[in-house]
Amino acid sequence: MLEFERIKDHEQVVFCNDPKSGLKAIIAIHDTTLGPALGGCRMRPYATVDEAVEDVLRLSKGMTYKCAAADMDHGGGKSVIIGDPLKDKSPDLFRSFGQFVESLNGRFYTGTDMGTTPEDFVHSLKETKNIVGIPEAYGGHGDSSVPTAQGVIYGLKATAKKVWGTEVFQDMSFAIQGLGKVGFKVAKKLLEDGANLFVTDINKSVIKELVNQAEHLPGKVEVVKGDDIYSAPADVFVPCALGGVINDETIEKLKVKAVVGSANNQLLEDRLGDILKERGILYAPDYIVNAGGLIQVADELHHPNKERVLQQTRAIYDTLVQIYDHADRENWSTVHASNVFCDERIENRKQRNSFFSASIPPKWQIR
Numbered sequence: 001m002l003e004f005e006r007i008k009d010h011e012q013v014v015f016c017n018d019p020k021s022g023l024k025a026i027i028a029i030h031d032t033t034l035g036p037a038l039g040g041c042r043m044r045p046y047a048t049v050d051e052a053v054e055d056v057l058r059l060s061k062g063m064t065y066k067c068a069a070a071d072m073d074h075g076g077g078k079s080v081i082i083g084d085p086l087k088d089k090s091p092d093l094f095r096s097f098g099q100f101v102e103s104l105n106g107r108f109y110t111g112t113d114m115g116t117t118p119e120d121f122v123h124s125l126k127e128t129k130n131i132v133g134i135p136e137a138y139g140g141h142g143d144s145s146v147p148t149a150q151g152v153i154y155g156l157k158a159t160a161k162k163v164w165g166t167e168v169f170q171d172m173s174f175a176i177q178g179l180g181k182v183g184f185k186v187a188k189k190l191l192e193d194g195a196n197l198f199v200t201d202i203n204k205s206v207i208k209e210l211v212n213q214a215e216h217l218p219g220k221v222e223v224v225k226g227d228d229i230y231s232a233p234a235d236v237f238v239p240c241a242l243g244g245v246i247n248d249e250t251i252e253k254l255k256v257k258a259v260v261g262s263a264n265n266q267l268l269e270d271r272l273g274d275i276l277k278e279r280g281i282l283y284a285p286d287y288i289v290n291a292g293g294l295i296q297v298a299d300e301l302h303h304p305n306k307e308r309v310l311q312q313t314r315a316i317y318d319t320l321v322q323i324y325d326h327a328d329r330e331n332w333s334t335v336h337a338s339n340v341f342c343d344e345r346i347e348n349r350k351q352r353n354s355f356f357s358a359s360i361p362p363k364w365q366i367r
């Protein structure tokens with residue numbers, strides 16, 4: 001009873017157990033109103049099963065909103081594998097995972113997330129076609145951080161236009177947390193456009209690489225230590241590393257006028273969206289800004305086409321403008337405006353599906 005209460009927002013939660021390969025995974029399908037569920041597969045050495053359940057429930061719900069905001073015909077899902085990505089991976093583990101995905105009969109598509117790589121899922125592909133974000137050599141689009149970074153740039157443009165009335169990044173300043181696959185590309189584009197950056201990363205080598213590349217670009221880079229990124233005197237904070245970085249402690253330190261980044265679940269809790277609003281900081285909802293990767297992986301299901309991915313990623317700009325204007329009109333936080341926008345989109349589709357239900361054949365097929 002307790003477990004059903006916990007998954008009351010979700011359609012289905014599947015526990016996958018295969019002692020032979022050592023697979024312990026959980027697949028959560030949150031809502032398939034818009035279409036089959038889509039969401040990556042995270043691998044982490046969760047301390048407890050409870051922690052893994054919490055993560056997969058929260059992430060799969062986030063995917064429902066991300067898909068709705070990006071106007072994808074997909075619902076929200078996510079999966080987690082309990083294990084250490086550095087020690088516990090094997091081809092068998094991912095084949096076994098593929099079999100569980102296949103057992104869902106097209107209700108769930110998955111692929112790379114934190115702790116897993118596209119190459120891991122080449123093994124799963126032997127058992128199921130319902131894998132997306134696959135390497136180019138296997139007919140997929142390859143690295144999803146390219147459109148994700150493009151989406152962040154569109155998010156920054158829409159936000160700069162709203163706050164400063166310009167989309168020109170020259171002489172603007174940005175505090176970038178995390179120079180990984182997405183953050184590095186965003187940083188490089190901003191430097192090319194003549195922006196001034198404050199950057200931090202726990203990995204010294206990526207910082208060195210950016211500083212080297214910056215020598216030949218118009219913009220400037222200042223490296224800051226760890227938590228100093230929150231109080232950097234920049235125009236925009238660009239979180240591209242961990243989730244939960246906007247919390248009661250860090251929010252007090254921010255000197256920026258806007259927050260726009262790729263990290264998932266940037267706000268520790270939604271109520272922090274109201275505090276950002278009160279403090280005059282414009283927040284670009286993360287699941288709108290970072291949808292470029294989702295757009296690219298979903299595109300693989302319709303024969304990969306990079307031009308189409310770019311076109312759909314561009315729409316992130318228009319969606320944000322719409323959310324900002326709606327939030328202004330209603331005096332809402334952008335988080336609330338964005339959630340309302342997605343809930344309405346899902347509700348509308350429910351009505352449309354039931355309107356056309358006459359064409360859906362009865363499921364009880366007696367022969």
Ligand SMILES: NC(=O)C1=CN([C@@H]2O[C@H](COP(=O)(O)OP(=O)(O)OC[C@H]3O[C@@H](n4cnc5c(N)ncnc54)[C@H](O)[C@@H]3O)[C@@H](O)[C@H]2O)C=CC1
Nearest residue numbers: 144145148178179180181182201202203241262263264293
């Ligand atoms: N790659 C993609 O297509 C998408 C990524 N995202 C999200 O964007 C964020 C970045 O993703 P990627 O660049 O792909 O990951 P990544 O793993 O390549 O990069 C993350 C970077 O953050 C750094 N980092 C970790 N902890 C840090 C800390 N405490 N302070 C400063 N830097 C720290 C890491 O050293 C690494 O360089 C993640 O939250 C991810 O979930 C969201 C949607 C799509």
Ligand SMILES: O=C(O)C(=O)Cc1ccccc1
Nearest residue numbers: 038039040110111112133294
């Ligand atoms: O954007 C995300 O957070 C995703 O999980 C996207 C995704 C969806 C399906 C496979 C891989 C990544």
